[in-house]
Amino acid sequence: AQRVTQPEKLLSVFKGAPVELKCNYSYSGSPELFWYVQYSRQRLQLLLRHISRESIKGFTADLNKGETSFHLKKPFAQEEDSAMYYCALKEGGSEKLVFGKGTKLTVNP
Amino acid sequence: GAGVSQSPSNKVTEKGKDVELRCDPISGHTALYWYRQSLGQGLEFLIYFQGNSAPDKSGLPSDRFSAERTGGSVSTLTIQRTQQEDSAVYLCASSLQPGRAYEQYFGPGTRLTVT
Numbered sequence: 001a002q003r004v005t006q007p008e009k010l011l012s013v014f015k016g017a018p019v020e021l022k023c024n025y026s027y028s029g030s031p032e033l034f035w036y037v038q039y040s041r042q043r044l045q046l047l048l049r050h051i052s053r054e055s056i057k058g059f060t061a062d063l064n065k066g067e068t069s070f071h072l073k074k075p076f077a078q079e080e081d082s083a084m085y086y087c088a089l090k091e092g093g094s095e096k097l098v099f100g101k102g103t104k105l106t107v108n109p
Numbered sequence: 110g111a112g113v114s115q116s117p118s119n120k121v122t123e124k125g126k127d128v129e130l131r132c133d134p135i136s137g138h139t140a141l142y143w144y145r146q147s148l149g150q151g152l153e154f155l156i157y158f159q160g161n162s163a164p165d166k167s168g169l170p171s172d173r174f175s176a177e178r179t180g181g182s183v184s185t186l187t188i189q190r191t192q193q194e195d196s197a198v199y200l201c202a203s204s205l206q207p208g209r210a211y212e213q214y215f216g217p218g219t220r221l222t223v224t
Contacts, residue, residue, distance in 0.1 A: 009149070034211050043112070044152075044200065044215040086151060090211060095140060096165060097211070101151035 003027075004089050006100035013077050014108050021072040021103045023061075023087030032090040033070040034097070035061055039083045047072075047085070057081070077107045111135070113216035115201050121222045122191055130186040130219045134203030141184050142204075142213060143176055147197040155199075158184060191223045 005024045013019050025031060035047040048056045050063040050070060061072045070087060087100040114133045122128050134141050143155040154168040158178040169175070173192075178184040188195055198220050202213035 006151075032211065043217055044202075046211060046213070049211050088152075088211075094165075095157055095159060096154055096167075097142075097213070098154065099144075099152035101149065 004087050004098050004100035006085075006087055006103050008103045009101070010104050010106070012106045012108060015079055016076050019074050019077040019081070019105065019107070021085050021087075021105065023070045023072065023100060025068050025070065025087075025089050027068075027089060027091060029092050031063075032092075033061075033063055034088045034090070035059070035070075035072050036086040036088055036099070037083050038086070044086070077105075079107045079109055081105060082107045113201055113203055113214050115199075115216040115219050117219060118217065119220045119222075121224060124193060124223055125190055127187065127189045128191055128221065130188075130199050130201075130221070132184045132186070132201030132203075132216060134182065134184070134201070135214055136182075138203035138205050138214070139181065140204040140206065140209075140213075141178055142202045143184070143186050144200040144202065145170075145197045146200055146218065152200065155186070188221075191221075193223045196221055196223045 003026045007022050033050045036044050037047045038044045059074045061070050063070050084102050084104050086102045088097045090097050116131045139160045141158040145153045156176045157165040173189045176186045198218040200218045201216040204213045
């Protein structure tokens with residue numbers, strides 16, 4: 001069965017510092033991976049997907065099949081990045097998303 | 110246009126009672142999902158509806174949980190004989206079509222508290 005692991009429940013950094021939110025997955029096939037974000041008092045929303053290889057709000061994530069990781073990175077964190085971040089996996093042929101338990105990021109001034 | 114809406118926003122119920130949670134997806138979205146968000150447990154998939162196909166119920170934790178989707182639109186999640194461990198935020202999401210599961214639009218959730 002597929003599994004998504006986010007080892008850090010909480011992550012705290014200072015404004016301007018680099019940030020990396022870790023995500024590891026286990027899946028035997030070819031996965032699709034995503035990052036979702038939930039800002040305070042807002043709805044959960046898609047941040048980025050590995051297929052698009054884009055940078056959203058300064059965040060990037062590279063799929064590393066060898067390490068089965070999909071870490072989310074930003075070189076200079078901003079206070080408005082404070083939120084709950086979820087890594088999610090979609091297996092081929094399924095419409096189901098498997099989410100990690102989430103990492104709460106706090107960016108301090 | 111309106112996003113996904115859920116009602117009620119909060120529900121407090123006594124252990125053993127049945128509850129119904131409602132989800133109104135975005136108009137035209139054929140796929141609908143229910144998730145449970147428990148403290149420290151992330152999002153747990155419950156059930157997925159796609160058009161007129163049989164739903165994927167693989168995430169329902171017990172037979173006390175059921176869901177239906179009428180007319181391909183509104184969905185109701187029913188929890189019978191609620192237990193304290195059912196306390197969580199129940200999220201509904203919809204997406205436009207199959208193959209775009211990642212583009213799920215989430216509702217605000219229903220916070221269920223079982224006392």
